[in-house]
Structure formats: structure tokens, C-alpha cells
Amino acid sequence: MSLYSKIIGTGSYLPPRRVTNHDLAAQLAEKGIETSDEWIVSRSGISARHFAEAGVQSSDLAMEAAKRALDAAGLQPDDIDLIILATSTPDFLGGFPSTACVVQRKLGITNGCAAFDVQAVCSGFVYAVSIADNFIKSGANKKVLVIGAEVFSRILNFDDRGTCVLFGDGAGAVVLSASTEPGILATKLHADGRHADILCVPGKPSGGALEGSAFLVMDGQAVFKLAVSVLEKVAHEALEAAGMESAQIDWLVPHQANIRIMQSTARKLHLPLEKMVVTVDQHGNTSAASIPLALDQAVRDGRIKPGHNVMMEGVGGGFTWGAVLAKM
Template sequence: MTFARIAGTGGFVPGEPVSNQDLVERGIDTSDQWIVERTGIRYRHLAEKGAATSDLALEASRRALDAAGVEANDIDLVIVATSTADCIFPSTAALLQAKLGITNGCAAFDVQAVCSGFVYAMSIAEKFIASGSNRRALVVGAEVFSRILDWNDRGTCVLFGDGAGAIVLEASDEPGVLASALHADGSHSPILCAPGTLAAGGVTGDPFLRMDGQAVFKLAVRVLGEVAHETIDAADLTLGDIDWLIPHQANIRIMQSTARRLKLDMDNVVVTVDRHGNTSAASIPLALDVAVRDGRIQRGQRVMLEGVGGGFTWGAVLFRF
């Protein structure tokens, strides 16, 4: 039986950290206290004008390849999870493939599941590897959400940041990914969306991200708890078997509520929302990379990733690192 295990991780955030006070000084009607109390966010990173999602993905990917000890042409599948693609087409994954110098003709495609995108992408890559059709996948979550924010809407613009995270997932005889579960319910799309559409050479309708924070909070806490139990059951394990939980980094209160539902101590939850803000599909792989590089996550430990995002989408992946 072929398994898929993580061989290396990488992360990248652009520029210097932008503090809550920096946003106040830029004229946004908010305060550090207001943001921290409601979200736990203290800093975020914002891409410079002209920096594309594939540029951020490139840096994270190089670091993941280095950590895995492989060359770019050793990759035979590239999947990028993003809601802020470089262009309408080609895919950001194809552009990343070219920037990495991958010339072997491997498949490359994007996954659009917003903040759940990396969990979706990793689950898809695992299926390709387990089937035997691929040996080594580069899975990336990358976003430049600052491009779709209404900077006059203090309820949303203070929440998000830009960044990228990546993993190299490779075939192994030893168990890596143990179980996963993916879900969506499009009836909830109005509570978190960017409803603009492309037509006649421009964007029609509202081009910015819009969110009903209270509705998102209630739905997120419920489905994150449910999908965690579903994934644990699928792996025939218990909550006590989880060493680390890495949830989507959107709001510290959502993470705390989820941990309580799962009877997990917050010491076993990886939190980076305070320094990165909500980086959508990049948030989970960024947090994973931080915890791997600072030594918290060790080989052999069981880690659960779970995300929830616009769509509405949600999912979880449980793996042995």
C-alpha cells in the first residue's frame, strides 16, 4: 500500500509586518485594542504593488523543496490553492511551475475553496499519490487578499494579510496522511463572499470581500468540530491521539471555541493569527511551517489540519508527520 507523507514544508510572507497601529495611522477607523480583543490579530503582511500570488508561492515552494531535499524537476504534480489567482488563466499553478523551472510536463492546476483551499488541495494530492499515479506533489496555499479588500470597511480590512505556505508530499511505505474529509454548502455563500464578476473587460457588481462576521463565527465553530470528529473516526483514532491541531488562522476566538469542543488544550493548538492575520488558503501551511521549523512538531506526531471558508467550504486532514 502506498501512503503520502510530508517530506518538507516552507512558508513566506512579504515585506515588513504591518501592526494594528500602522493601520490606524493610515486612516482606518479602528484601534489596536478593538482588533486584538475581537480577533487576536496584531500584525499582518501586505504584498507590494506588482507582487503576484505566484511570486509568494515561489518563495514558499523553494523553501519546501529545500527542506525536502529534492529538486524542482523531482515534482510530478503541482496544486495551488488560491482565491487570488494571478490572472483569469492560465492557472497560478502553471505559472508557478514555470517559475520553478519544472520542465517535465507534470500536471499543474489550481483549487478554489477559499480558506479551506489548502486542506482540499492536500487531500486531492494524497489521492493522486495513493493511487500510484504520482510520486511527489508540491501543494501550495498562496494569497494576496489585500487586493480584494475594501479599505474603508474596518470590519474586514483589518483581518486579512498576504502570504504563502507549501509542502512537498511524497509517496512512502510508512503511513503519512491517515484520513481526510471535505464538505461544502453553497447555500451559505452570502455570509462570506467576493461577489464581483468579470464581464466586458472589467468587474461588475461589488468587487470586494464581504462578510457577516457573527454568522461566519457560528457556522465555523460548528462545522470545524464536526469535521474533526469525522476525520478522527475515519482514522479509527480518538481525540487523545492528536498531538497538534492547526486550524485555519482566522480568529483566535473561533480557534479557542473549536479547541474546547474537541477537549484540546490551547497549548496543543498552533496559533499564528497574531502575526499573520487571516491569509486564507495560506494560513494553514504557514502555521504548519512555523511549528515544524521552531521544533514543536516532531516526526511521528499526529497533526490535524482543518479549515473553513467562503463557499461555504470546510474540511480536515489528519496525518502522521
């Protein structure tokens, strides 16, 4: 009998503070930086985003999303036997202890299950699901909690209108369970370190101090060009691996980075835009949290139903990209 992994619960959480483009434009105007709602929407499709309050960390957002995913799955925290958390904004400098371990503690999980972080920036959730899928199919685990959580507002340079208007904070989670029914149909992951400089945080810890900048820097045009190219290809790779065609996709849940990239990908897959889940307008780019946030919203509002085929795909700094094709 074949063993599969299947998504049995989704959850998400946004910090309460909602920041509109008008709010951000007013804040930047005080610094002498000009922007507007029209300028931001026309370039990104973003109208608002959520920012965490001071003292709120990625693990806090992750814990809330995880609780909701566990509730949806009908599980208790100690039913989980592996935690994988994707983030580029871990609770601690250097990434240890891992934010996954912090979440394990905050959820009250005391069964000694493994927990670790994954760093693939905006592709992190796709990477984490692929890893979880392989752990389950190997027989090593039965119930895996996969989380994407970010507080990107902490690494934004609010003197750079080209990047500070694009990102937001949030967390999303899924529970993957061992199943005799097909769930995760195919995953494909890629990276190309030659493009590491087009999206990065170049600062480094050195002797207890920061060497370089702790702010995100991005070559927007280079990222756009590469993203449009690789997203179509990796989606077709996942479809081919599953023996399916794009017409069999019920929903496209792409990384919520830029509406133009998302629409371009849908068109290249010959999917009507009505089949694409869009949250970038209200969430901004929440990096590793964006796909599970969008997935949970579409599950909870009834668009994504059991049996639907869902294509999830993302690109991120590294440069990384990947896709997960799942039957819900």
C-alpha cells in the same frame, strides 16, 4: 503493500512589509474611520499582518514558499510530478493561466508535470492536500507540491474596518511523497452552497469591465457561528475515519481566522490550548496560506516533530470546510 502519502518537506514565505494594528489604525484615521489595536485584538486576536508590495503576485509568494519546501524535502524542482495550488487571489483574472502553471514556470520545472489551481477559499489548502493524497494513493503520482498562496490585500475594502483589519498576504507549501509508512491518515471535505453569500467577492467580469464589487464582503457573525459548528464535527469525522480519538492529537493546526473560533474548536476537542499552533496574531487571516504557514513555523521551531499526529482544518467561502489528519 499499502501505499500512503507523507509530508516530507514544509516551507513558507511572508512578504517583508509588516503592518501592525497601530499602522493600520493610523491609515484608517486619515480616511475618518476609527479603529484601534485594542478593538482589533479583542475581536480577532490579530496584532499584525503582512502586505505584499505593488506588483508582487500570489505566484511570487508561492514560488518562495515552494523553494523552501523543496529544500526541506531534499528535492530538485524537476522531481515534482504534480503541482496543486490553492488560492482565491490568482495572478490572472478568470484564473487562467492557473497560478500553479505560473509557479511551475518560475520554479523552472520542465518535466511536463500536471499543474492546476484549487478554489475553496480558506479551506483551499485542506482540499488540495486531500486531492494530492488521492493522486498518490492511486499510484498516479509520487512527489506532489501543494501550495496555498494569497494576496488578500488586493481584495480588501479599506473603507470597511470590519474586514480590512482581518486579512494578510503570504504563502505556505508542503511536499507530499509516496510512502510505505502512514502519513496522511484521513481527510474529510464538505461544502454547502446555501451559505455562499456570507463570505464572497461578488464582482463579475462583463464585457471587459467589472460588474459589481471586487472587494471581499463578509457577514462576520454568520461565518463565526457556522465555523464553530462545522470545525468540531469535521475533526471528529477525520478522527473516526482514522480510528483515533482526540487525545491522540499532538497538534491542532487550524485555519488562522479568528482566535476565538480557534480556541472554541480546541476546547470542543478537549485539547489544551498549548497543543494549538497560533500564528493569527502575527499573520492575520491569510486564507488558503494560513494552515501551511502555521505548519511550517511549528515544524521549523521544533514543536512539530516526526511521528506527531497533526490535525489541520479550515473553513472558507462557498461555504467550504474540511480536515486533514496527518502523521508527520
